[in-house]
């Protein structure tokens with residue numbers, strides 16, 4: 001897939017009641033179909049607000065200005081169908097009283113029009129794709145019986161069950177230890193490549209993102225500071241803020257990371 005997947009023009013978002021400062025202010029950004037785009041920024045810079053705006057998940061009473069275009073979809077994305085969301089805490093997206101199999105199958109059944117039987121077969125295939133150990137047993141397990149990394153694999157399987165065009169990972173690896181973090185990043189990278197999905201990888205960790213994304217967009221105080229290919233942002237950042245973010249990760253300067261940590 002290529003071409004523009006989504007165009008933002010002067011997108012502004014102000015949450016309702018008692019807030020007069022914008023959470024996003026005049027954002028111009030194009031997202032190409034099939035690209036892996038990292039959204040980087042400090043806490044409160046507006047990263048999750050951008051994800052919610054794209055997904056149409058802003059709370060009621062939020063003021064939205066500017067325009068959003070979806071040239072290839074032709075309509076705003078439908079939750080669960082056109083995009084999948086993976087959050088920091090899979091506990092919040094997984095239902096504690098449903099088996100892993102039930103929750104993954106539900107999305108496939110509803111959005112792809114499969115029978116329960118077909119949906120269960122697809123759910124087990126998805127658990128294999130996210131490299132869940134013993135997928136047949138995992139189908140019958142409940143979320144609390146899994147480790148944090150395994151729950152995140154399940155959340156990813158559920159997010160891609162309906163073959164979305166866009167996958168949004170919002171701090172999806174932040175709660176995991178570095179080894180599991182690297183595994184989940186490698187998994188996401190493989191899945192979006194295989195399926196030609198567009199990936200929005202939201203993180204405060206520029207080093208982690210730089211290892212596998214195509215482009216980086218840096219946010220600060222509701223504004224887009226700069227956006228560009230990983231190499232140019234890392235080697236010649238336009239803003240002092242980006243330079244400072246890079247400087248705080250000395251290991252970013254080492255060639256293996258720039259060349260990609262993922263062989």
Ligand SMILES: Nc1ncnc2c1ncn2[C@@H]1O[C@H](COP(=O)(O)OP(=O)(O)OP(=O)(O)O)[C@@H](O)[C@H]1O
Nearest residue numbers: 015023041042043044045046047048049050059204
């Ligand atoms: N539901 C909400 N109602 C009111 N204000 C909100 C709401 N959600 C976020 N904000 C405010 O909007 C601004 C941007 O928040 P946002 O969650 O987008 O930042 P972020 O970059 O994702 O931060 P973090 O890295 O901590 O997740 C912040 O000032 C935040 O307090």
Ligand code: NI
Nearest residue numbers: 047048049170
């Ligand atoms: Ni956030």
